[in-house]
Amino acid sequence: MEEIMTMIFNGINLVKELEFSLSSQELPESDLSNSLGSISTLFGDANERLKSQLAWKNSLAQLEPVRMMDMMMETEPALTQQDHWIRYPVMQTVKGNDDTSRPRHRPRKKDIGGEETVLMAAMGRIEIPPDDNYTWRKYGQKEILGSRFPRAYYRCTHQKLYKCPAKKQVQRLDEDPYTFRVTYRSSHTCHFFATSLTSSAHVHATTPAANVPAVVNLAETMIGNMDSVVPFGELPYFNHHCLVPGDDANCEDTWNYDMSS
DNA sequence: TTAATTTGACCAGA
DNA sequence: TCTGGTCAAATTAA
Numbered sequence: 001m002e003e004i005m006t007m008i009f010n011g012i013n014l015v016k017e018l019e020f021s022l023s024s025q026e027l028p029e030s031d032l033s034n035s036l037g038s039i040s041t042l043f044g045d046a047n048e049r050l051k052s053q054l055a056w057k058n059s060l061a062q063l064e065p066v067r068m069m070d071m072m073m074e075t076e077p078a079l080t081q082q083d084h085w086i087r088y089p090v091m092q093t094v095k096g097n098d099d100t101s102r103p104r105h106r107p108r109k110k111d112i113g114g115e116e117t118v119l120m121a122a123m124g125r126i127e128i129p130p131d132d133n134y135t136w137r138k139y140g141q142k143e144i145l146g147s148r149f150p151r152a153y154y155r156c157t158h159q160k161l162y163k164c165p166a167k168k169q170v171q172r173l174d175e176d177p178y179t180f181r182v183t184y185r186s187s188h189t190c191h192f193f194a195t196s197l198t199s200s201a202h203v204h205a206t207t208p209a210a211n212v213p214a215v216v217n218l219a220e221t222m223i224g225n226m227d228s229v230v231p232f233g234e235l236p237y238f239n240h241h242c243l244v245p246g247d248d249a250n251c252e253d254t255w256n257y258d259m260s261s
Numbered sequence: 262t263t264a265a266t267t268t269g270a271c272c273a274g275a
Numbered sequence: 276t277c278t279g280g281t282c283a284a285a286t287t288a289a
Contacts, residue, residue, distance in 0.1 A: 138266055
């Protein structure tokens with residue numbers, strides 16, 4: 001983090017130098033271009049490093065939320081709960097729901113299948129939840145009774161193309177505007193992820209929590225394409241076994257973390 | 262031009 | 276009848 005702060009301060013110094021040069025009108029256009037390029041590169045690099053750092057912490061937390069929380073509390077016990085969420089975005093499962101009762105004309109939440117609600121911290125003090133490595137398309141927003149913030153409704157971008165039923169709702173918490181309650185409904189069947197198509201081929205199907213894609217995607221960001229590093233079969237994968245095709249209610253979903261198989 | 266977002270209306274369940 | 280979830284036309288962004 002210190003390195004990132006140093007980069008930011010260096011960028012600020014460059015801006016100040018540029019400002020001074022402009023005010024004294026002693027800067028040729030070629031130097032102006034170089035100066036702007038340096039500033040842009042410096043802030044861009046700092047931003048990228050920051051994003052990588054946050055994504056890394058986020059993905060670790062998604063793998064083992066409880067253990068990660070314990071580890072972080074051990075190392076920084078003085079942090080408040082809110083500071084903790086802001087600094088280390090953590091995904092916490094709140095509840096599950098597999099109610100699949102009563103068919104209706106228009107598919108409603110109880111028809112769609114599995115439901116999982118997680119709490120996700122904003123990436124810093126901004127009003128958007130962290131990326132979960134899927135591409136979503138917003139299809140609605142509603143003011144919710146008793147809530148200060150509206151609820152946003154998203155469906156998978158690939159809904160039409162691949163008939164992917166995945167949906168999610170995002171709601172900011174009244175008590176903590178920097179925390180989002182994200183409710184995932186139905187699993188992705190599109191098998192594609194926002195930024196990594198190559199790695200997605202290794203994942204047989206997807207789950208709402210999307211843990212593995214996040215890790216694979218992050219690893220690719222850090223060390224390049226996983227194809228050249230991790231042989232197929234050594235990645236954890238998701239089994240989606242249906243007795244009746246299309247009948248999610250009677251499917252068996254399991255993660256296989258056994259690297260020896 | 263295409264894709265995504267916004268937003269008011271509509272629908273279904275409680 | 277109220278509320279939450281979805282639709283779809285209009286608008287905006289890329």
